[in-house]
Amino acid sequence: MIPNMYLLAGELMPTVLHVSARTVSKHALSIFNDHSDVMATRQTGFAMLCSSSVQDVMDQGLVAHLASLKSRIPFLHFFDGGRTSAEMSKIRPIQYEDMKTIFPYEALQKHVRAFALNPTNPMIRGTGQRPDIFFQATVAAHKYYEACPDIVEETMKEVESITGRKGGLFGYKGSPTAERIAVIMGSASKTMEEAVEYLNELGENVGVVKVNLYRPWSTRHFLAAVPPTARRIAVLDRTREDGASGMPLFLDVNVSFSDAGVDRLITGAQYGLASKEFTPAMCKAVFDNLNSENPRRQYVIGIEDDVTKSSLPYGEPITTVPEGTKQCVFWGLGSDGTVGASKTAIKTIGESPLTCYDYYRPKQNI
Structure with missing residues (x-):
């Protein structure tokens, strides 16, 4: 569907695709979870909203539909295949009556029905263009992407008003004065949050930033979520782009700090490919690496790489389950x-x- 995704985004057609993220086959077929399939679409122009729990899927699924109508940008709302999509969990559903109170009927008329195919109101779409105007038209659409993060934030607040559950483009958990933080998205953020709570109870000073809106990436909102005390940052990607200088989320975080003129030590980790287990012990190893004198800058966690020696060792299992x-x-x-x-x-x-x-x-x- 990727060519069609480019077209939908280019024509600013409100659309929502709900995707349970799964592995793209490499040397072998795998039907399990990582983010390689959704990362393959990040250049299409779709906004990308990530849910990390079953309740998130309910709440942010609604956010995606409302924000797409308001912004005219199509949304890819994704969550971890199997890990989240097949989980059975108690949630608090949002009732249709409550949805109606925040539904943008004006946007529906303005951005959908007014652009629908209509024999009494003909319009041309999907043309061929020469080099003299294609570039200009592409860049002109950027204003919609600049406006999108604030629209999503506003929509999350509207959803919060009917659910009582707080949302945000980025969420932070942990010490307000953390010097070491992790940046992650998807179901593994719950594991990281539990590990952060466990480590802080033992006297550590750490935190985690959970990414909800991955595209359009908002540097302003991201930096606002990071504690000003954070000096060392670990970015964890659940995908592997062979041959790249860094993984997608790792590169976005680096550019954010670079654009802001802020110098931070940033490490990049790859974890959980094909739904490989990601445990609190691995989270601790990530923070321990940040605390070392010479942290490994890029590594894999969760396997022992005895071929290219890229793995970070981790210790015995840690129990973070409440007594x-x-x-x-x-x-x-x-x-x-x-x-x-x-x-x-x-x-x-x-x-x-x-x-x-x-x-x-x-x-x-x-």
Whole structure:
């Protein structure tokens, strides 16, 4: 669909694609999660909004639709395939009646119906252009992208007004005076948040910035989310662009600080390809690397790279699960009914109010 995505963005057609992000096959086929498929579309002109939990999918899915109507920019709303898309979790749905109170009916008329194909109001679209005007028309559309981050922020506040759940282009968790922070997006941000809370309870001084709006990238909003005390930053990408000088999110963060004239030590990590496990112990290793005298600048975490020696070692498992939490593992081989039975069991367990995630973690607004 990538050629069509360029066309939709170029013609400023409000559109939303909801995508459960999955691996793009390399040396082998993989149906599991990373961000390589959505990263392959980042040049198309689509806005890219990332959800990190099942509740986020509900909330930011609505944000994507409303913001696309207001901004005329098409949105790619993505979340981690399997990790989030197949998760069964208690959420608080947004009712249609509440959605109607913030729906931009004027934008629907102005940006969609007015541009619809109509035999009584003919217009031309999708033309061929020569070199004398193509460049100018492309750059002229940039004003829509400049306006988009503020539109998304405004829309998130509107959604917050009906849900009570705070959103933002970037979210920060951790010490307000953190000297070491991580930047990450997707479901792994929840792992990082738990690790940050655990480490700070042990006396560390760390934090994490979660990326929600990846495109258009807003340097202003990103820098506002970073504590002014942060001096060392680890950027984690769930994709691998072979041969590149750095991974996509790592490069965006570097450019943001460079444009602002701010000197920071920034490291880049690749993790979780094809849904490889990403654990609190790995999060600790990332922060420990930042604390070392000569941090590794670019590395992989989660595997032992004994070929090109690019991996960062990590220690024994860390338990960040709140005390009193009961956990179960269901094993099945497939085709024996275990998957369906497990799903039914999870639903049954979830009917009890005591199993709701925020019963054990009241600080988490989920």
